[in-house]
Amino acid sequence: MHNGRCDCGAVRFTIDAALSPPVACHCSQCRRSSGHIWAGTLVDDAALTITGQDALRWYRSSAIAQRGFCTGCGASLFYRMDGENKTSVATGALDAPTGTRLAKHIFVADKSDYYDIADGLPQHEAG
Ligand SMILES: [Zn+2]
Ligand SMILES: [Zn+2]
Numbered sequence: 001m002h003n004g005r006c007d008c009g010a011v012r013f014t015i016d017a018a019l020s021p022p023v024a025c026h027c028s029q030c031r032r033s034s035g036h037i038w039a040g041t042l043v044d045d046a047a048l049t050i051t052g053q054d055a056l057r058w059y060r061s062s063a064i065a066q067r068g069f070c071t072g073c074g075a076s077l078f079y080r081m082d083g084e085n086k087t088s089v090a091t092g093a094l095d096a097p098t099g100t101r102l103a104k105h106i107f108v109a110d111k112s113d114y115y116d117i118a119d120g121l122p123q124h125e126a127g
Pocket of ligand 2: 026028029030
């Protein structure tokens with residue numbers, strides 16, 4: 001069981017499954033909503049329990065997906081594609097130790113210019 005929460009604690013969640021290795025997304029939507037890059041671990045919705053739903057708001061960030069954030073502190077917590085039974089959960093919101101490791105970088109063609117990716121992990125131009 002993994003526990004996580006937003007910064008103010010109004011939205012909390014548990015993941016009752018092994019974590020899938022998170023993916024770091026460098027696309028402009030992830031950069032703007034997270035403030036840097038988005039590292040998400042994909043979770044089956046059946047294994048994800050969210051409490052504090054009244055503080056959680058879903059924002060339609062594109063024609064195919066929504067992002068869930070805390071209205072109290074603004075933490076970007078979830079990314080969910082329409083019609084999928086999985087949610088990408090902000091790995092940074094999980095209590096440490098997570099026991100998992102970053103798997104790869106995606107949408108690196110869209111990354112900003114103020115940092116380098118130097119961890120040796122696979123990099124994909126797009127998704
Ligand atoms: Zn919060
Ligand atoms: Zn992205």
